[in-house]
Amino acid sequence: MYQYKYPHPALTTDVVIFTIRDKELKLLLIMRGGEPYKGKWALPGGFVNLDEDLETGARRELEEETGIQDVYLEQLYTFGAVGRDPRERVITVAYYALIPSDQIQLRAATDAEAVGWFSMNELPELAFDHKTIVEMAHQRLTAKLDYSTIAFQFMSDEFTLSELQEVYEIILQEDIDKRNFRKWVLALEQIEETGKEKRDGPHRPAKLYRVINPDKVEIIK
Amino acid sequence: MYQYKYPHPALTTDVVIFTIRDKELKLLLIMRGGEPYKGKWALPGGFVNLDEDLETGARRELEEETGIQDVYLEQLYTFGAVGRDPRERVITVAYYALIPSDQIQLRAATDAEAVGWFSMNELPELAFDHKTIVEMAHQRLTAKLDYSTIAFQFMSDEFTLSELQEVYEIILQEDIDKRNFRKWVLALEQIEETGKEKRDGPHRPAKLYRVINPDKVEIIK
DNA sequence: GCAAAAGTGTTCCAGATACACCCATGT
DNA sequence: ACATGGGTGTATCTGGAACACTTTTGC
Secondary structure (H helix, E strand, O other): OEEEOOOOOEEEEEEEEEEEEOOEEEEEEEEOOOOOOOOOEEOOEEEOOOOOOHHHHHHHHHHHHHOOOOOEEEEEEEEOOOOOOOOOOEEEEEEEEEOOOOOOOOOOOOOOOOEEEEEOOOOOOEOOOHHHHHHHHHHHHHHHHHHEOHHHHHOOOOEOHHHHHHHHHHHHOOOOOHHHHHHHHHHOOOEEEEEEEEOOOOOOOEEEEEEOOOOOOOEOO | OEEEOOOOOEEEEEEEEEEEEOOEEEEEEEEOOOOOOOOOEEOOEEEOOOOOOHHHHHHHHHHHHHOOOOOEEEEEEEEOOOOOOOOOOEEEEEEEEEOOOOOOOOOOOOOOOOEEEEEOOOOOOEOOOHHHHHHHHHHHHHHHHHHEOHHHHHOOOOEOHHHHHHHHHHHHOOOOOHHHHHHHHHHOOOEEEEEEEEOOOOOOOEEEEEEOOOOOOOEOO
């Protein structure tokens, strides 16, 4: 038992994990194995240890529940409405993460908990206030496309310009002109040719590019 | 005494309060009356009651400690590094607030605690990690000038275009062309003439304007 | 009449948009 | 040879930046 002179809330992190797959923006959810909301889908996350930082806790939970590591993680917002958890007062610091479409190496479902990717267009009912969290993360992601290089976080080590353009088209839900997109993205000077090519069909091979500074999301104007 | 099966952190809110005064961006600080950091300047804020929402708690603490009410308040970031408070693990949800330069009606210093406005250029040493919080709030404010109408929150009910321009110049620390500024701000269609004029010296009177929707910060492109 | 801040238009430049054809390959 | 996606340039539009003089008032 832990005792305090004043009441303390519980503290959790939740992580909204996006990827691009099957030409759709997808979200990773976990089916809850226990009460409350047993059998409902929820964001991965859990209680923060008191000897670890918030982001450390978020990364640990993410790794434990999904096997995902080394991702771009950004704090989204802190949700702490009274009553958002029926058991006790729980404050959750929400993060969001983007992972490359091919880096999907999900941990085998550990303790009979199901894990699944869901299209943003057909989300199931979610536990707690996770719908609100997901909506805010989605909005943030969309907004950041316009003024940062955040979308590069969806790319593998090497990618073609068409693949990159497709990511933008999927998130923004609109077609982009190929020549204008290439002019724009190359002018950012954030990606460079690898010198290699990708051949995957009866057509001209595509040049492969890499992100020059993959660990940093640049703010662009 | 409050008992929990698992360890819980303490939860506070801190508020970064900006205003414009004497042609400078100013910050409201409170001198700490108790340990730790006794005698150091710190952000207003305090512990969140478990039956109140986070923003409600922030507003309550702000009102109690400074008398300031009805301000634009926005969640900034949540700080929770291990060891940021020497007593126990404390998570703080930081907010920032902007108040009109004339609405400064500070509560008389209640319990021997001093309250003061400080220029952003000459901040004293701050308690805890409050310097980091202030820096992030300042950065956020500056960034938001570019793509939102957040600066209107600094204005009184009625103001002149020169006064509004001065606010931008103070925050951005650069001169702005008068004609371009007026063209830009009027094109936003977020302010309107009141029909009244302000006369305050040996020169042509200035038209007074008001914000059309003062409670909403618009995102602009 | 003079000092002081308010108010007002046009030109220029850069970055975004619209738009269509040739290239390299696998089968 | 043909089907498929990769790759490229120019003209136009639009919003931002630069820039100087007249107006109205108080003293």
